[in-house]
Amino acid sequence: MNEDATQSSKPLPTPPPSPTHRVVLLQLLLIHSDYIEFEAKRPTKVAEDVPDDAKSGRLEEALCAFIAVEKYDEDDPQAVVAQASKEIADVATQVKAERVMLYPYAHLSSALSSPDTAVKVMKGLEAALAGEFQVMRAPFGWYKAFQLSCKGHPLSELSRSIRIGEGEVVSEALKAESKVVSHWKILTPEGKMVPVEDFDFTGHEKLQKFVRYEIEKARAVDRIPPHVELMRRLELVDYEPGSDPGNLRFYPKGRLIKALLENYVLDRAGDLGAMEVETPIMYDMEHPTLKKYLDRFPARQYAIDAEKKHLFLRFAACFGQFLMGHDMTVSYKSLPLRMIEITRYSFRREQRGELVGLRRLRAFTMPDMHTLCTDMKSAVEEFGKQYAASISVLDDAGLDLKDYEVAIRFTRDFYQENEDFVKSLVNTVKKPVLIETWDDRFFYFVLKFEFNFVDALDKASALSTVQIDVENADRYDINYIDADGAARRPIILHCSPSGAIERLMYALLEKEAMKAAAGEVPMLPVWLSPTQVRIIPVAERHQARAFQVAEALNFRVDVDDREETVGKKIRDAGREWLPYVVVIGDDELASGELTVTIRAKSQPKEPAKAGMTVDELRLRLQEETAGKPWRRLPLPQKLSERPKFV
């Protein structure tokens, strides 16, 4: 559930538009006319009271705006007026019309607003446009006769739906957010709490970048993020224009890496004692509990209408696991009780301009673990364990403490009672940490941390996170039976040990891009490399031995049997970041040994070559991949049989 785990760097909640405020619409049909003429014939029962001289009218060379005010407009008529008047003015200017006819036209909508709202909006539009144009308004709620002559040029007929973005609907939670006051400090391993402005960042440049990103929102980017080029060039992941933006396609190699990371995080969660579950990806907007929850903090959702239900796609696994938790019978003996799901996918309809490669998506894969704890003491203890586990998970994935910055955020009250604990967290990482404190609790949690990766373009994004949630047990009516037989509310931890899997891939690629820029040789950890060993037979007569070695190694080994020169094959292997490249020619045939190029020891232009036996190479691979999940080669073993995906 937790956005930070996956997608954002900031802990503040998105202003939650309530689901009922979700869409605000006004339907417009704009006709550029030679003339428009109407006459009100007789009133309907909702008719607006108007003087006789307003019951008919005619405009020459006018833009005629047929308007249906919709039910949803009732939430914010002013915003609708502002938006719609701008739209009408834009078109009128474009077609060089000096006159505008506002014509209420109910048939454009199937969900009309109340007549009061409609009249209010119509009058609002009239007032808003009056300054710039000659405006006439046909009365609302009358049966009217009209004549219209459409000019018939390309822009003469346009229809518009005015949509007011969710963010403009001010909900209770948004109002609360604007009152949030954050205090920013740096906490050092020695336990000193220093205001950020007084902290000497010498030697902690990445932390400084992160802090600036967080507080000052410093951004300066003028190029495509390196990982976007890499994800395509390495044939891992790509954009999918046939879908919605931010929904990506994964090629076999990308799918392999993602699957390995998913399985690895699941394994590690299992080590912590988590039970894997699976929950639906869509939920009923009208479900009473979810409705309250959505009111509290929706990201922007994807909505789906199905038969009689109005559904939304989940943005985390919280829904499913909390609903499950609500129905479970849990004894205190079961606590701490941990459940995890790798959400494939979590959906958030992030704004178009925010989407970038693997960093920020609309559909992403998030390990989402929830832990029920008896009380705050137990929750804090569990928090410490999951903090340590997150460090270890990232380390195995290829990111160590130098690669990310730690943020710890809490309420003032929490800190007063747990100061030593917070300091111990900082001591664990042995480097200064960004601290954000709130005077009051505006969010559902009292304590959280995130690990924030700072990329090649100095952008920060959150990976691992854990939060202590003191609110949702109540909201979902989750309880456990204590030793005395009484039902009690647990404290709930939200944890994503790695953050979103896509984002982890992004971080790995960005890290390697930074290494490459610094003159080092980039590569993925051996356990994640789609091909672990490539064998290059020098001539056709060496192929049999190549396949024999491939089989004996029993890892992800492929054979470059293409009709290319050895030089070409070596170069291609380098471009694919192959950890081990074995060339087999007459010499190897004779000696039985292997000539292996070891990427991890190579420098640019200086491949590190070593002679070793098949067994030695196999042992080496076993050591480097011990304890990690394994999957078979994701592509045909013979390079000659492989398609190109990009």
Next chain:
RNA sequence: GCCUCGGUAGCUCAGCCGGUCAGAGCGAGUGACUUGUAAUCACUAGGUCGCGUGUUCGAAUCACGCCCGGGGCUCCA
């Protein structure tokens, strides 16, 4: 959602003050070469110039709308 830049062959891109402007390199296919650590040579095929509408005698080129991507703003449980 707004602003801005871009979309030309599978990929990277040139052409773009309207008129042999439909091109290059890589990739792909075919043939030759049987190859020892960052690109072997030759030939061939491939494109509604993102989509639509308009302006014009004539549009890849100009205008408008839309779609997709990059960046910025906003936003970022």
